[in-house]
Amino acid sequence: MKEINVLPEYNPGEINFNPIPLFQYRASLKDEVSKGKITIDEALKLYRAMLLIRNFEFMVVDLSTGNFVPYDGFKFIGATHLYVGEEANAVGIMSVLNKDDYITSTHRGHGHSVAKGLFAIYQMDDNQLKKFLGDWPTDNYGSLREAAIDYHLFQAMAELLGKEEGYCHGRGGGMHIADFYTGNLGANAIVGGSFAIATGAAMAVQKQGLDRIVVCIIGDGAMxxxxxxxxxxxxxxxxxxxGLPIVYYIENNxxxxxxxxxxxxxxxxxxxQRGAGYNNVNMHAETIWGMNVLTVREAMLRVRERLLNGEGPILVESMTYRFLGHNYKDKGVAYRSExxxxxxxxxxxxxxxxxxxxEMGALTERDAEHENEVARKKIEEITKKAANATDPVPKDMYRGLYAETTSDNIGEEYRTKNLLKKPRKYTRDSEGKMLFRxxxxxxxxxxxxxxxxxIVYGxxxxxxxxxxxxxxGLLDIFGRERIFNTPISEAAIVGTGLGAAMVGLRPVVExxxxxxxxxxxxxxxxxxAKARFMFGGKMTIPLVIRTTIGGGKGYAGQHSQSLEAIVAHFPGIKVVIPSTAYDVKGLLKTAIRDDNPVLFIEHxxxxxxxxxxxxxxxxTIPFxxxxxxxxxRDITVVAYSNIIKNVLSAAEILEKEDGISVEVVDPRTLVPLDIDTIAKSVNKTGRAVVVNQAPYTGSFASHISHEIQQNSFKNLKAPVRVVAAYDVPPPMARPLELENIPSVERILKNIRETLNY
Incomplete structure (x- = not known):
């Protein structure tokens, strides 16, 4: 389906870039009020929000330094990346957003969390407030909204203190606060970690036709x-x-x-200036003065309107400053002058x-002192409650790691109604067989x-x-809305898949x-791997990452590896590795319907x-x-993927030449691993060999060997053997590659030696 011709064009010329606005906003509060762009009440909300954030952050300092002790024996643990001085950014941004707009945040994200929740609460009706409040007592409050603000601050502080009542049940802490009810997709302690996640969320917003925007807040270092x-x-x-409805908002402190x-x-x-590298309008990039909340608000009003008009993506650099160090221990004296x-x-x-x-007569100095004292006392009371909240219990260690749900049963509203072309009927032969692919x-x-x-992309x-x-052929059936090419950007492929999955799609990325x-x-x-658990198990991640392993084709060290053990090491990802056409269809359909991330490996x-x-x-086939x-009856051999063919060949030879009966077990999924079936087989035969194509050291075969010894030790008649590739990068030369991949002969040798032990 050729759509774009790339012709040899080389006429002389030059490339010009449009100017990037710098510090263009010059209005004052008086000007904004006179023009009807803001009311005094709205300005007071901005002021009070900044006071809450500042007092929240000062409380974190006092907790970490021991200047505030909520109860005898209290000991503060956790990160302290403080936002003091940058409050105008969080408040200016969130004051413009709708409750359902999304943000991603940074390790310095307490202020983002406080402001996003606060301005979302301002927009909630009574039913939404009741849902947000849950069982939080409201009798002592003048309104549901007042109660919701306290509950919001309590959840944020409780999370920072690692409490069960925190936004993420204490699993994430201060660097990983998320609240999906108010559109906060989570703070990220990896610098730049949320770039692709936010981009994927924006992609999902667009594809679902939602009237929302995404704000990806990042620090200057992330750029x-x-x-x-x-x-x-x-x-x-x-x-x-x-254009995707996303703004990358750089807090350049x-x-x-x-x-x-x-x-x-x-x-x-x-x-x-980086915006000039991505499209012909410089991503509508501009640099604003981030020490003025009205500047931030004015910029974000324009940004939101543009994004909803399809003019994204947008890049905004806010020049700001953190008054305190990188964390509370950093005094900043080594790299900043007085x-x-x-x-x-x-x-x-x-x-x-x-x-x-x-100046506008809306406050006096005494009023301002009172407002600050109200905020300080509120944070102090909230902190006492949060510090005395419930500690998570070890028996709940695994809670939230995996979702128990699937999309096996879905409504008609999710069915594809229109196809561009009748789907292909894939050929089966007279025995019902078809190609694996x-x-x-x-x-x-x-x-x-x-x-x-x-959706499918890669x-x-x-x-x-x-x-x-x-x-x-899938493009002919579904069009580019459902299957599309991507840049050669593996990190973005995976990260956007996560963001899209968090916001309602079910991506299959390659x-x-x-x-x-x-x-x-x-x-x-x-x-x-970490998002669901780290954010308290409050969302699903229906993401499939399809990939392939090679070996046997002379493609050498960077196209022939078997890296399944690396991914299996990360709790939170399921790992599937089928060896037959029968299995690959059933397992892939299960993976797509699963509400957890799945790495799906095809040889x-x-x-x-x-x-x-x-x-x-x-x-489908259950995981x-x-x-x-x-x-x-004589020995169990565990193997998966393509290497199982060599194992079966070895088993046939042993049956024919030695009269040895070999039981072959294919795990099909490595995470979760069906150790019960494997152990039952080993308990019957008394001997086990595990074969994989990966190098021996750190291989998943070694893990299976360990599990066998843990579960079948008393029935073993010989040590469990692992047959694997050598501890070298996959070689290209044919003799070396054939020797490196466990051959029929090498498998035979190890089985016989195990039988003769």
């Missing part, structure tokens, strides 16, 4: 991270019919931790708005028809059908080779294998159920 480039390029792709953006770790004066700090503190956003309110395609087709929330998956032609997944390790291991050498495959949209591939 030097690779995921920043991947995400902003992703959001700027011309294939989107409308001048320092990453101690490294200075200007004059030290970058080559530019303003980070907004002159610099004093100059910035003279621009204090709280003091600025206070003075403007006094066609079984994958059939599963994808059926699930995309069954559930319109399922490198070259659309017109070309992927490196192994697995997705060929990483062409598992070797390339190392480019996405942060997004996979720190984001996808390239299996794509042209044939096997019997059941028909029907409801054919955690191993398959007895071959029954036997």
């Amino acid at each position: 030097n991270n690779g995921i920043a480039h991947e995400a902003m390029n992703w959001a700027s792709q011309r294939q989107w019919k409308k 001048q320092y990453g931790m101690t490294g200075q953006q200007r004059g030290e770790v970058t080559g530019i004066d303003y980070l907004s 002159e610099e700090k004093k100059a910035w503190m003279n621009e204090d956003p709280v003091t600025r708005l206070k003075n403007e309110l006094i 066609h079984a994958v395609a059939e599963a994808l087709t059926e699930e995309m028809i069954r559930d319109k929330r399922v 490198e070259d998956v659309a017109d070309y059908g992927g490196a192994y032609q697995v997705t060929l 990483i062409m080779y598992i070797d390339f997944i190392l480019l996405a390790m942060d997004q996979l291991g720190n984001q996808v 390239q050498m299996l794509y042209v294998d044939k096997g019997e495959v059941p028909e029907g949209v409801d054919y 955690g159920q191993a398959r007895i591939v071959r029954e036997g």
Whole structure:
């Protein structure tokens, strides 16, 4: 489906960039009120919100230094990345957002959480307030809204203190506060970690036709991270019919931790200049003065309107300053001068708005002192309650790690109603057998028809059908809204999948080779795997990451690895690795319907294998159920993926030449692992060999060996053996590669030695 011709064009010329606005806003509160852009009551809300944030942060300082002790024996633990001085940004942003708009936040995110919840509560009706409040007592409050504000602050502080009543049940702490009810998709302690997540959320918002925007709040240091480039390029792709509704809001407080953006770790004066690299309108980039809440508010009003008009993505750099150090222990003396700090503190956003309110006659100095004291006392009382809240109990350690739900039963509203073309009927032979790759395609087709929330994307998956032609033809059926090509950006592929899954889609993303997944390790291991548990188990992540493993084709060290053990090491991800066409269809359909992230590994050498495959949209295979591939009585061999063919060949030779009966077990899923079936087999035979294609050290075969010894030790007649690749990168030369991958001969040797022990 060729749509764009790329012709040889090389006429002389030059590339010009549009100007990027710097500090254009110059209005005062008096001007804004006179123009009807803000009321005094609205300005007072901004002021009070900043006071709450500042007093919240000062309380964190007092807790961590021991200046405030909520009860005898209290000991503060946890991170303290403070927001003092930057309050105008959180308050200015959130005052403009609707309750249902989304944000992602940073490790310095207490202020974002407080402000997002606060302004969302201002917009809630009584029913929404009651739902938000749950069992929180309201008798002593003048209104539900007043109670909700206290409950919100309590949950934020309780989370920071690691309490069960915290927003994330104490699983995330202060660097990972999330509240999905108010659109807070979570703070992120990995610098730049939320770039792709927010971008995926914006993609999901657009594809679902939601009237919402996404604000990706990041620090200046994050702009030097690779995921920043991947995400902003992703959001700027011309294939989107409308611009993604996302603003990347840089809180440039001048320092990453101690490294200075200007004059030290970058080559530019303003980070907004980066916008020129992504589209022809510079991402509508601008730099604003972030020490004035009215400036931030004015900018965000324009941003939100533009995003809803399809003019995203947008890049905003806010010049701001953290008055305190990187954390409470950092005094800032090693990298900041007193002159610099004093100059910035003279621009204090709280003091600025206070003075403007006094000038307008809306406050007196005494009023301002009273407002601050009200905020201080509120935070103090909330902190006492939070400190005395419930500690999580160890027996609930695993709560929230995995969702127990699936999309097996969905309503008609989720069915795909219109197809561009009648789906292909994949051929089965007279024995009901079909190609492995066609079984994958059939599963994808059926699930995309069954559930319109399922989208497929990755490198070259659309017109070309992927490196192994697995997705060929899906574009003709579903169009580019449902299947599309991506940049070569593995981290963004995985991270946007997470964000899209959090906001209502069910993405199936492809990483062409598992070797390339190392480019996405942060997004996979720190984001996808941890998000549900870290955010209190309050959302689902229906994300499938399809990938392939190679070996046997001479592709050498960067296209032939078997890295399943690396991903299995991250709690929170399920790992599936089928070895037959029968299994790949049933397991893939289960993966797509699962409400948890799944790494789905297909071996390239299996794509042209044939096997019997059941028909029907409801054919699935449950996870955690191993398959007895071959029954036997003398020894158990556990293997998965393509290497199982060598194991079966060895078993046939042993039966024929030695009269040895080998039982072969295929786990099918590594996480969850069906150790019961494996142990039952080993308990029967008394001997076990585990085979995989990965190197021996740290292999998943070694883990299975350990599990066998834990569960079947008293029945073992010999040590469990592991047959694996050598501890070398996969070699290209044919003799070396054939020796490296466990051969029939090497498997035979190990089985015989185990039998003769």
